[in-house]
Amino acid sequence: MVGNHPYVKWAIECIENYVKYGRKIEIKEDLPEELYTRKAACFVSLHTIYGDLRGCIGTIEPIYENLATEIRENAIAAATRDYRFEPVSADELNDIEVSVDVLSEPEYVESIEELDPNIYGIIVVSGFKKGVLLPALDGVNTVEEQLRIAKLKAGIYSEPYEIYRFTVERYF
Structure with a gap:
Protein backbone atom coordinates (compact mmCIF):
# COMPACT_ATOMS: atom_id res chain seq x y z
CA MET A 1 0.00 0.00 0.00
CA VAL A 2 1.53 3.24 -1.14
CA GLY A 3 0.00 6.68 -1.20
CA ASN A 4 1.53 10.11 -1.58
CA HIS A 5 -1.15 12.43 -0.27
CA PRO A 6 -1.46 12.82 3.53
CA TYR A 7 -5.17 11.85 3.45
CA VAL A 8 -4.30 8.61 1.65
CA LYS A 9 -1.33 7.90 3.93
CA TRP A 10 -3.68 8.28 6.91
CA ALA A 11 -6.26 5.93 5.33
CA ILE A 12 -3.55 3.33 4.66
CA GLU A 13 -2.23 3.54 8.21
CA CYS A 14 -5.76 3.02 9.55
CA ILE A 15 -6.36 0.02 7.28
CA GLU A 26 -6.16 7.17 17.58
CA ILE A 27 -6.16 10.40 15.62
CA LYS A 28 -2.50 11.44 15.48
CA GLU A 29 -1.17 14.91 16.22
CA ASP A 30 1.08 15.04 13.14
CA LEU A 31 -1.78 14.94 10.63
CA PRO A 32 -2.49 18.02 8.48
CA GLU A 33 -4.51 20.56 10.46
CA GLU A 34 -7.47 20.47 8.06
CA LEU A 35 -8.10 16.85 9.00
CA TYR A 36 -8.91 18.03 12.54
CA THR A 37 -10.82 21.17 11.58
CA ARG A 38 -12.67 20.17 8.42
CA LYS A 39 -15.95 18.30 8.53
CA ALA A 40 -16.82 16.60 5.23
CA ALA A 41 -18.23 13.41 3.77
CA CYS A 42 -15.77 11.10 2.05
CA PHE A 43 -15.34 7.78 0.29
CA VAL A 44 -12.34 5.50 0.59
CA SER A 45 -11.78 3.19 -2.40
CA LEU A 46 -9.47 0.20 -2.58
CA HIS A 47 -8.26 -1.28 -5.88
CA THR A 48 -5.96 -4.17 -6.65
CA ILE A 49 -2.70 -3.37 -8.42
CA TYR A 50 -4.47 -4.63 -11.56
CA GLY A 51 -7.15 -1.93 -11.23
CA ASP A 52 -10.01 -4.10 -9.95
CA LEU A 53 -12.25 -2.67 -7.24
CA ARG A 54 -11.51 -4.30 -3.87
CA GLY A 55 -13.70 -2.20 -1.57
CA CYS A 56 -15.40 1.18 -1.43
CA ILE A 57 -17.31 2.69 1.48
CA GLY A 58 -18.22 6.26 2.20
CA THR A 59 -20.62 8.82 3.49
CA ILE A 60 -22.69 11.39 1.58
CA GLU A 61 -22.98 13.65 4.61
CA PRO A 62 -20.35 14.02 7.34
CA ILE A 63 -21.08 11.73 10.27
CA TYR A 64 -18.05 12.25 12.48
CA GLU A 65 -16.57 15.29 14.21
CA ASN A 66 -13.79 15.77 11.65
CA LEU A 67 -12.38 14.51 8.37
CA ALA A 68 -9.64 12.48 10.10
CA THR A 69 -12.27 10.33 11.82
CA GLU A 70 -14.43 10.18 8.67
CA ILE A 71 -11.46 8.84 6.68
CA ARG A 72 -10.46 6.36 9.41
CA GLU A 73 -13.94 4.88 9.73
CA ASN A 74 -14.56 4.66 5.97
CA ALA A 75 -11.09 3.22 5.30
CA ILE A 76 -11.61 0.42 7.82
CA ALA A 77 -15.12 -0.23 6.49
CA ALA A 78 -13.91 -0.34 2.87
CA ALA A 79 -11.29 -2.92 3.83
CA THR A 80 -13.48 -5.06 6.08
CA ARG A 81 -17.21 -4.45 5.56
CA ASP A 82 -17.92 -3.92 1.86
CA TYR A 83 -20.54 -6.66 1.36
CA ARG A 84 -19.32 -7.29 -2.19
CA PHE A 85 -15.93 -8.58 -1.03
CA GLU A 86 -14.27 -10.70 1.63
CA PRO A 87 -12.38 -8.62 4.20
CA VAL A 88 -8.88 -7.61 3.12
CA SER A 89 -6.24 -9.93 4.58
CA ALA A 90 -2.80 -8.91 5.84
CA ASP A 91 -1.27 -10.80 2.89
CA GLU A 92 -3.10 -8.52 0.43
CA LEU A 93 -2.02 -5.19 1.89
CA ASN A 94 0.99 -4.71 -0.40
CA ASP A 95 -1.18 -5.29 -3.48
CA ILE A 96 -3.85 -2.68 -2.77
CA GLU A 97 -4.01 0.95 -3.87
CA VAL A 98 -6.09 3.44 -1.90
CA SER A 99 -7.81 6.67 -2.91
CA VAL A 100 -9.80 9.15 -0.84
CA ASP A 101 -12.62 11.24 -2.32
CA VAL A 102 -13.79 14.22 -0.26
CA LEU A 103 -17.32 15.20 -1.29
CA SER A 104 -18.86 18.62 -1.74
CA GLU A 105 -22.32 19.21 -0.35
CA PRO A 106 -24.93 17.56 -2.59
CA GLU A 107 -27.04 19.85 -4.80
CA TYR A 108 -30.55 19.04 -6.01
CA VAL A 109 -30.69 18.47 -9.78
CA GLU A 110 -33.67 19.83 -11.73
CA GLY A 127 -38.12 7.21 -0.20
CA PHE A 128 -35.58 5.43 2.01
CA LYS A 129 -33.66 4.02 -0.99
CA LYS A 130 -30.40 5.77 -1.94
CA GLY A 131 -27.80 4.97 -4.55
CA VAL A 132 -24.47 6.77 -4.87
CA LEU A 133 -21.97 6.78 -7.70
CA LEU A 134 -18.70 8.71 -7.64
CA PRO A 135 -17.64 10.76 -10.68
CA ALA A 136 -14.97 9.91 -13.25
CA LEU A 137 -15.25 6.13 -12.98
CA ASP A 138 -13.81 3.88 -15.68
CA GLY A 139 -16.54 2.61 -18.00
CA VAL A 140 -19.14 5.19 -16.90
CA LYS A 151 -30.58 3.35 -9.47
CA LEU A 152 -29.59 -0.33 -9.59
CA LYS A 153 -27.45 0.09 -6.47
CA ALA A 154 -30.43 1.67 -4.70
CA GLY A 155 -32.99 -0.86 -5.90
CA ILE A 156 -34.92 1.88 -7.70
CA TYR A 157 -36.72 0.53 -10.74
CA SER A 158 -39.92 2.24 -11.91
CA GLU A 159 -40.70 4.47 -8.92
CA PRO A 160 -40.07 8.23 -9.05
CA TYR A 161 -36.74 9.46 -7.69
CA GLU A 162 -34.79 12.64 -7.03
CA ILE A 163 -31.23 13.29 -8.18
CA TYR A 164 -28.50 15.15 -6.35
CA ARG A 165 -25.03 15.89 -7.67
CA PHE A 166 -21.70 16.51 -5.97
CA THR A 167 -18.08 17.05 -6.87
CA VAL A 168 -15.08 15.36 -5.27
CA GLU A 169 -11.51 16.19 -4.39
CA ARG A 170 -9.79 12.89 -5.29
CA TYR A 171 -6.51 11.98 -3.63
CA PHE A 172 -4.13 9.08 -4.38
Whole structure:
Protein backbone atom coordinates (compact mmCIF):
# COMPACT_ATOMS: atom_id res chain seq x y z
CA MET A 1 0.00 0.00 0.00
CA VAL A 2 1.53 3.24 -1.14
CA GLY A 3 0.00 6.68 -1.20
CA ASN A 4 1.53 10.11 -1.58
CA HIS A 5 -1.15 12.43 -0.27
CA PRO A 6 -1.46 12.82 3.53
CA TYR A 7 -5.17 11.85 3.45
CA VAL A 8 -4.30 8.61 1.65
CA LYS A 9 -1.33 7.90 3.93
CA TRP A 10 -3.68 8.28 6.91
CA ALA A 11 -6.26 5.93 5.33
CA ILE A 12 -3.55 3.33 4.66
CA GLU A 13 -2.23 3.54 8.21
CA CYS A 14 -5.76 3.02 9.55
CA ILE A 15 -6.36 0.02 7.28
CA GLU A 16 -3.01 -1.61 8.05
CA ASN A 17 -3.45 -1.25 11.82
CA TYR A 18 -6.96 -2.62 11.72
CA VAL A 19 -6.21 -5.54 9.39
CA LYS A 20 -2.98 -6.55 11.16
CA TYR A 21 -3.87 -5.85 14.80
CA GLY A 22 -7.66 -5.55 14.90
CA ARG A 23 -7.68 -2.07 16.40
CA LYS A 24 -8.51 1.46 15.37
CA ILE A 25 -5.64 3.86 15.83
CA GLU A 26 -6.16 7.17 17.58
CA ILE A 27 -6.16 10.40 15.62
CA LYS A 28 -2.50 11.44 15.48
CA GLU A 29 -1.17 14.91 16.22
CA ASP A 30 1.08 15.04 13.14
CA LEU A 31 -1.78 14.94 10.63
CA PRO A 32 -2.49 18.02 8.48
CA GLU A 33 -4.51 20.56 10.46
CA GLU A 34 -7.47 20.47 8.06
CA LEU A 35 -8.10 16.85 9.00
CA TYR A 36 -8.91 18.03 12.54
CA THR A 37 -10.82 21.17 11.58
CA ARG A 38 -12.67 20.17 8.42
CA LYS A 39 -15.95 18.30 8.53
CA ALA A 40 -16.82 16.60 5.23
CA ALA A 41 -18.23 13.41 3.77
CA CYS A 42 -15.77 11.10 2.05
CA PHE A 43 -15.34 7.78 0.29
CA VAL A 44 -12.34 5.50 0.59
CA SER A 45 -11.78 3.19 -2.40
CA LEU A 46 -9.47 0.20 -2.58
CA HIS A 47 -8.26 -1.28 -5.88
CA THR A 48 -5.96 -4.17 -6.65
CA ILE A 49 -2.70 -3.37 -8.42
CA TYR A 50 -4.47 -4.63 -11.56
CA GLY A 51 -7.15 -1.93 -11.23
CA ASP A 52 -10.01 -4.10 -9.95
CA LEU A 53 -12.25 -2.67 -7.24
CA ARG A 54 -11.51 -4.30 -3.87
CA GLY A 55 -13.70 -2.20 -1.57
CA CYS A 56 -15.40 1.18 -1.43
CA ILE A 57 -17.31 2.69 1.48
CA GLY A 58 -18.22 6.26 2.20
CA THR A 59 -20.62 8.82 3.49
CA ILE A 60 -22.69 11.39 1.58
CA GLU A 61 -22.98 13.65 4.61
CA PRO A 62 -20.35 14.02 7.34
CA ILE A 63 -21.08 11.73 10.27
CA TYR A 64 -18.05 12.25 12.48
CA GLU A 65 -16.57 15.29 14.21
CA ASN A 66 -13.79 15.77 11.65
CA LEU A 67 -12.38 14.51 8.37
CA ALA A 68 -9.64 12.48 10.10
CA THR A 69 -12.27 10.33 11.82
CA GLU A 70 -14.43 10.18 8.67
CA ILE A 71 -11.46 8.84 6.68
CA ARG A 72 -10.46 6.36 9.41
CA GLU A 73 -13.94 4.88 9.73
CA ASN A 74 -14.56 4.66 5.97
CA ALA A 75 -11.09 3.22 5.30
CA ILE A 76 -11.61 0.42 7.82
CA ALA A 77 -15.12 -0.23 6.49
CA ALA A 78 -13.91 -0.34 2.87
CA ALA A 79 -11.29 -2.92 3.83
CA THR A 80 -13.48 -5.06 6.08
CA ARG A 81 -17.21 -4.45 5.56
CA ASP A 82 -17.92 -3.92 1.86
CA TYR A 83 -20.54 -6.66 1.36
CA ARG A 84 -19.32 -7.29 -2.19
CA PHE A 85 -15.93 -8.58 -1.03
CA GLU A 86 -14.27 -10.70 1.63
CA PRO A 87 -12.38 -8.62 4.20
CA VAL A 88 -8.88 -7.61 3.12
CA SER A 89 -6.24 -9.93 4.58
CA ALA A 90 -2.80 -8.91 5.84
CA ASP A 91 -1.27 -10.80 2.89
CA GLU A 92 -3.10 -8.52 0.43
CA LEU A 93 -2.02 -5.19 1.89
CA ASN A 94 0.99 -4.71 -0.40
CA ASP A 95 -1.18 -5.29 -3.48
CA ILE A 96 -3.85 -2.68 -2.77
CA GLU A 97 -4.01 0.95 -3.87
CA VAL A 98 -6.09 3.44 -1.90
CA SER A 99 -7.81 6.67 -2.91
CA VAL A 100 -9.80 9.15 -0.84
CA ASP A 101 -12.62 11.24 -2.32
CA VAL A 102 -13.79 14.22 -0.26
CA LEU A 103 -17.32 15.20 -1.29
CA SER A 104 -18.86 18.62 -1.74
CA GLU A 105 -22.32 19.21 -0.35
CA PRO A 106 -24.93 17.56 -2.59
CA GLU A 107 -27.04 19.85 -4.80
CA TYR A 108 -30.55 19.04 -6.01
CA VAL A 109 -30.69 18.47 -9.78
CA GLU A 110 -33.67 19.83 -11.73
CA SER A 111 -32.69 18.24 -15.06
CA ILE A 112 -30.22 15.59 -16.24
CA GLU A 113 -28.77 18.35 -18.46
CA GLU A 114 -27.03 19.51 -15.25
CA LEU A 115 -25.09 16.22 -14.99
CA ASP A 116 -21.73 15.12 -16.36
CA PRO A 117 -20.35 11.75 -15.17
CA ASN A 118 -16.78 13.03 -15.50
CA ILE A 119 -17.38 16.00 -13.21
CA TYR A 120 -20.27 15.08 -10.89
CA GLY A 121 -21.06 12.11 -8.73
CA ILE A 122 -24.74 11.46 -8.18
CA ILE A 123 -27.11 10.40 -5.45
CA VAL A 124 -30.50 9.01 -6.46
CA VAL A 125 -33.19 8.94 -3.78
CA SER A 126 -36.62 7.34 -3.68
CA GLY A 127 -38.12 7.21 -0.20
CA PHE A 128 -35.58 5.43 2.01
CA LYS A 129 -33.66 4.02 -0.99
CA LYS A 130 -30.40 5.77 -1.94
CA GLY A 131 -27.80 4.97 -4.55
CA VAL A 132 -24.47 6.77 -4.87
CA LEU A 133 -21.97 6.78 -7.70
CA LEU A 134 -18.70 8.71 -7.64
CA PRO A 135 -17.64 10.76 -10.68
CA ALA A 136 -14.97 9.91 -13.25
CA LEU A 137 -15.25 6.13 -12.98
CA ASP A 138 -13.81 3.88 -15.68
CA GLY A 139 -16.54 2.61 -18.00
CA VAL A 140 -19.14 5.19 -16.90
CA ASN A 141 -19.15 7.61 -19.83
CA THR A 142 -22.75 8.81 -20.09
CA VAL A 143 -25.31 10.35 -17.77
CA GLU A 144 -27.69 7.52 -18.64
CA GLU A 145 -25.18 4.86 -17.60
CA GLN A 146 -24.40 6.74 -14.38
CA LEU A 147 -28.11 6.95 -13.52
CA ARG A 148 -28.70 3.29 -14.42
CA ILE A 149 -25.92 2.09 -12.10
CA ALA A 150 -26.91 4.39 -9.21
CA LYS A 151 -30.58 3.35 -9.47
CA LEU A 152 -29.59 -0.33 -9.59
CA LYS A 153 -27.45 0.09 -6.47
CA ALA A 154 -30.43 1.67 -4.70
CA GLY A 155 -32.99 -0.86 -5.90
CA ILE A 156 -34.92 1.88 -7.70
CA TYR A 157 -36.72 0.53 -10.74
CA SER A 158 -39.92 2.24 -11.91
CA GLU A 159 -40.70 4.47 -8.92
CA PRO A 160 -40.07 8.23 -9.05
CA TYR A 161 -36.74 9.46 -7.69
CA GLU A 162 -34.79 12.64 -7.03
CA ILE A 163 -31.23 13.29 -8.18
CA TYR A 164 -28.50 15.15 -6.35
CA ARG A 165 -25.03 15.89 -7.67
CA PHE A 166 -21.70 16.51 -5.97
CA THR A 167 -18.08 17.05 -6.87
CA VAL A 168 -15.08 15.36 -5.27
CA GLU A 169 -11.51 16.19 -4.39
CA ARG A 170 -9.79 12.89 -5.29
CA TYR A 171 -6.51 11.98 -3.63
CA PHE A 172 -4.13 9.08 -4.38
